Amino acid sequence: MTPDTPVDDARRPLVSGNWKMHHDHIEALHMVRDLGLRLKPDDVASVEVSIHPPFTDLRTVQTLVEGESIPVALGAQHCHDQDRGAFTGEVAPGMLARLGVRYVVVGHSERRQLFGMADEQVASTLRAVLRHGMVPILCVGETQEQRDAGGTEAVLAGQVRAALDGLPVDQIAGLVVAYEPIWAIGTGRAATAVDAEDAAVFVRALVAELAGEDAAASVRVQYGGSVNGENAAELVAEPDVDGLLVGGASLEAAGFLDVVRGVAGCYRS
Numbered sequence: 001m002t003p004d005t006p007v008d009d010a011r012r013p014l015v016s017g018n019w020k021m022h023h024d025h026i027e028a029l030h031m032v033r034d035l036g037l038r039l040k041p042d043d044v045a046s047v048e049v050s051i052h053p054p055f056t057d058l059r060t061v062q063t064l065v066e067g068e069s070i071p072v073a074l075g076a077q078h079c080h081d082q083d084r085g086a087f088t089g090e091v092a093p094g095m096l097a098r099l100g101v102r103y104v105v106v107g108h109s110e111r112r113q114l115f116g117m118a119d120e121q122v123a124s125t126l127r128a129v130l131r132h133g134m135v136p137i138l139c140v141g142e143t144q145e146q147r148d149a150g151g152t153e154a155v156l157a158g159q160v161r162a163a164l165d166g167l168p169v170d171q172i173a174g175l176v177v178a179y180e181p182i183w184a185i186g187t188g189r190a191a192t193a194v195d196a197e198d199a200a201v202f203v204r205a206l207v208a209e210l211a212g213e214d215a216a217a218s219v220r221v222q223y224g225g226s227v228n229g230e231n232a233a234e235l236v237a238e239p240d241v242d243g244l245l246v247g248g249a250s251l252e253a254a255g256f257l258d259v260v261r262g263v264a265g266c267y268r269s
C-alpha cells in the first residue's frame with residue numbers, strides 16, 4: 001500500500017508493542033491508562049494497535065482495556081504448543097484465549113536464540129495459537145553474520161517454509177509475519193526502508209509459493225527492529241510493509257503513540 005491510498009481492510013496495518021520482560025502489572029496499569037488517554041479516534045481509524053505485556057500483566061491490562069474501551073488489542077509474547085500438561089513454567093494457548101488475547105508473537109528471535117526454540121516448535125506453536133482462534137505474529141529474520149554472508153533470503157525462506165508448510169491456505173491468509181533482522185533489534189540501527197521492503201516482498205513471494213497469490217496479497221508483513229517515532233512513517237510508506245513490531249519504543253505511551261501516529265499519517269484516506 002502506498003501513502004494516502006484508502007485502507008484495504010484485508011491489510012489493515014498493525015502496530016504491535018512488544019514489552020518483553022518490562023513493566024510489572026502496576027506499571028502496566030499506568031502505561032495503558034496513559035496510552036488510553038492519549039489515543040484519539042483518528043489514530044486508530046485506519047491502524048490496528050496491539051500491546052504484548054508479560055504474562056503476569058495480562059489480566060490487569062485486559063480489565064483496563066475492556067473497562068475503559070481503550071482501542072488496543074491484547075497480545076502475548078509467546079505460549080506453549082500443548083493445550084495442557086506437565087510443563088512447569090509454561091503458559092497454554094487456551095489460557096491466553098480466555099483472557100481475550102488476539103495476537104501472539106511466535107518465534108521471536110530472543111525465544112529462538114536464548115531459549116532454543118527450534119523451527120519445529122515455532123511451527124507447532126503457530127498451529128496451537130490458530131487452534132485457539134488467535135492470530136500468530138510469526139517472527140523471522142537473519143543475524144548480521146548471515147546477512148554479511150549473503151544468506152538473508154535463505155534464512156527467511158527456511159524459517160517461513162518451516163513454519164507455514166502444510167498449513168491451510170485460509171489460515172496462512174490471516175497471518176501476520178514480522179521481518180525482524182536480528183542485527184536491528186535493540187541496537188538503534190533499524191533496517192533501511194528499502195531493505196525492509198525487499199524482505200517483505202520476499203516473504204510475500206514465499207507465501208504465494210506456499211498458499212497462492214490471494215493469501216500472499218492478504219498476509220500482513222510487519223517490520224521490527226529499532227523502530228521509533230522518527231523512522232516509523234518511512235518504513236510503512238513501503239508498499240509491502242503493513243505495520244511495525246516495536247520493542248523499546250513501545251514501553252512509554254508517548255513514544256509508542258509517536259510510532260502509531262507515524263503509521264496512521266501514511267494511511268489516512
Ligand code: PGA
Binds near residue numbers: 184185227245246
Ligand atoms: P526493538 O525490538 O524495537 O527494541 O529493537 C524489536 C523486537 O524485538 O520486536
